[in-house]
Every structure is written in C-alpha cells, then in structure tokens.
Amino acid sequence: MIELTDVSVSYNDKVVLSEVSLRLTERRIGVIGSNGSGKSTFARLLNGLLLPDHGTVTVDGLDTKSQAKDVRQKVGFVFQNPDNQIVFPLVEEDIAFGMKNLGFDKATIAAKTEEALKRYDLWDHRSHAAQFLSGGQKQLLAISGVLVMEPSYIVFDEPTTLLDLRNKLTVTRAIRELEQTAIVVTHDLDLIADFDRVIVFANNRVMADDVPEVAIGKYREAMGDV
Numbered sequence: 189m190i191e192l193t194d195v196s197v198s199y200n201d202k203v204v205l206s207e208v209s210l211r212l213t214e215r216r217i218g219v220i221g222s223n224g225s226g227k228s229t230f231a232r233l234l235n236g237l238l239l240p241d242h243g244t245v246t247v248d249g250l251d252t253k254s255q256a257k258d259v260r261q262k263v264g265f266v267f268q269n270p271d272n273q274i275v276f277p278l279v280e281e282d283i284a285f286g287m288k289n290l291g292f293d294k295a296t297i298a299a300k301t302e303e304a305l306k307r308y309d310l311w312d313h314r315s316h317a318a319q320f321l322s323g324g325q326k327q328l329l330a331i332s333g334v335l336v337m338e339p340s341y342i343v344f345d346e347p348t349t350l351l352d353l354r355n356k357l358t359v360t361r362a363i364r365e366l367e368q369t370a371i372v373v374t375h376d377l378d379l380i381a382d383f384d385r386v387i388v389f390a391n392n393r394v395m396a397d398d399v400p401e402v403a404i405g406k407y408r409e410a411m412g413d414v
C-alpha cells in the first residue's frame with residue numbers, strides 16, 4: 189500500500205499540496221483535476237522523485253525520504269513524454285537499461301526483453317532506432333521498460349495525452365491489462381471510467397475521492413460542465 193500522511197508541498201512558498209492524507213489500496217486509481225491543481229506533484233511524490241516538505245509518503249511501509257532506493261524499485265514511473273524516458277538509441281538496448289542497473293543477469297534480461305517486446309508488438313522493432321517509433325509505440329516501449337523491472341506499483345503521468353485515438357486505445361488496453369497496481373494521472377476521462385477509484389484534486393487538496401461515476405460527476409460540476 190502507498191500511504192500519504194499530512195503531506196504538504198510548496199514551490200518557492202507557493203503551496204501546491206496542503207495536508208493530503210490518502211491510502212492507495214485499489215488496483216486502478218485515476219487522478220484528475222484542473223491544470224496546475226497538483227496532480228503531477230502528487231504523482232512524483234509516490235516514488236520519491238519529489239519529497240514532501242511536511243508529512244510522510246510510504247510504500248509498503250518504506251519511507252520515500254529515507255528508503256528512496258527501495259521505493260524506486262517498488263514504484264515504476266511512466267512519464268507523459270516517452271522521449272524523456274527513452275535513453276538508448278536501439279529499442280532492445282533501451283528496454284535492457286533498467287534491468288542492467290538492477291543487476292539482472294544476461295539470460296534474464298534477454299528473456300524479459302523478448303517477453304515485453306512481444307507483448308506490445310514491438311519485437312520486430314527490437315533492433316530499430318527508438319526515435320523512429322510512432323508516439324504510441326514509444327509510449328509502449330516506455331511502459332515496457334518500467335514493467336520489466338517488476339515494480340509492484342506503476343505511476344503514469346498523462347500517458348495518453350500525446351496519442352492519436354488508435355494509440356490511445358492501445359495504451360488504455362495495456363494499462364487495463366497490467367497485473368500491477370496502476371495510479372494514473374490524466375485529463376482523459378475515458379481512460380479512468382472503469383477504474384476502481386478516482387481522486388480529484390482542486391485548490392491544493394483532494395476535492396473528491398470516490399468511484400469514477402461520482403468523482404467524475406463532481407469534477408464536471410466544478411468545471412462548469414453540467
């Protein structure tokens with residue numbers, strides 16, 4: 189379980205999250221809210237990319253402040269723009285990178301690379317340049333690169349924003365089929381419509397936290413979409 193207790197974050201004295209306490213136990217959790225409401229900030233807290241100014245964030249009891257390395261292994265993070273995540277020129281090199289860092293042996297890296305690339309129809313592209321993949325394929329490669337490290341939780345920051353409808357559907361399906369707990373920050377209300385829980389951020393706080401139908405309804409109402 190990921191747990192936030194009285195978490196506050198400010199950037200240069202500007203409060204972005206104020207006294208947020210949440211226990212994330214469901215398998216599919218959507219996070220929505222207006223621009224600048226603190227969603228990405230919240231996401232970055234979950235794997236210790238960002239540390240709270242006040243309060244604590246724990247992952248299966250591990251504190252993101254004092255046990256950052258263990259937390260990073262438990263919580264994978266998929267960035268909005270896969271270009272920020274893809275670091276090696278070739279597809280198969282890129283996917284192997286995280287596993288090498290974790291000290292996986294060669295045979296395991298090869299087996300897991302093959303499995304992940306086949307899962308997302310990227311196997312035929314394994315020796316191609318990652319930069320020439322389509323936007324959706326890049327996003328799937330970024331997801332694969334996180335999945336092979338076997339995190340227990342995966343945080344997605346706006347995973348479908350840059351995608352056309354076909355790729356959006358592919359990534360939506362990929363997230364739906366994950367065995368791991370997924371926490372998805374998004375403006376794409378279709379993506380989270382069948383999730384277990386949706387958290388809505390507004391004015392530095394959680395404005396609603398409910399099943400999708402109710403939480404999305406409150407969000408629409410707050411945005412004047414009634």
Ligand SMILES: Nc1ncnc2c1ncn2[C@@H]1O[C@H](COP(=O)(O)OP(=O)(O)OP(=O)(O)O)[C@@H](O)[C@H]1O
Pocket residue numbers: 199200204221222223224225226227228229230
């Ligand atoms: N590194 C930073 N330094 C200063 N201010 C920041 C920084 N990162 C975010 N902010 C500010 O904090 C607020 C919350 O940003 P955040 O990215 O968490 O919002 P968001 O809900 O993800 O927004 P969006 O939907 O537009 O992506 C914004 O006002 C933003 O300008």
